[in-house]
Amino acid sequence: MTDKLSININIDGRIYPLTIVREEEEKYRKAAKILNDIILQYRKKYANHDSKDFLSMTAFQFVLKNLEMEEKADDSPFIEEIKKLNEELGDYLSID
Template sequence: MDEKLSIRVNIADKYYPLKIDRNEEERIRKAAKLINERVLQYKQKYTDKDVLDFLAMTALQNTTRMIELEEKQDVNTLAESIKELTEELEDYIKEE
């Protein structure tokens, strides 16, 4: 059984203690780094806003991107299924 790893992750200048699987550490640290980079971009562009606004915009941007990737994956899966069915139909027609 994998033991949990205790780490502290900095997001928008606040530290969060997490217990994670060891194999997730790199991914979580990379995600935190990307969030901080986006928050910094918003801070530099909109100096009159609050950190919570930057985090909300970062969450919206990341979620929109995730949905876009899921939709692409669905289209790719559908295209692959159509290709397989087409090949099966062509093979069937050739047999007759």
């Protein structure tokens, strides 16, 4: 049975109650800290903008980074190479 935990996460001065798996608490708190740090960087750089702008730019930054990571994680060349090696191995093993 998974142990649940209720926590409050502060993002840009607003509190969000969450129920999470206890073992993931550190990950959630670290994510909130990273998010708040990035928002603070935008807030310092663009002081005359609205909080929604900071949140939007932070979300955009994370989505862009996620897309870059997905592109890097393209495993199709490896799958093709494995298929090729599998065929070669099959041909080799079928020789009498």
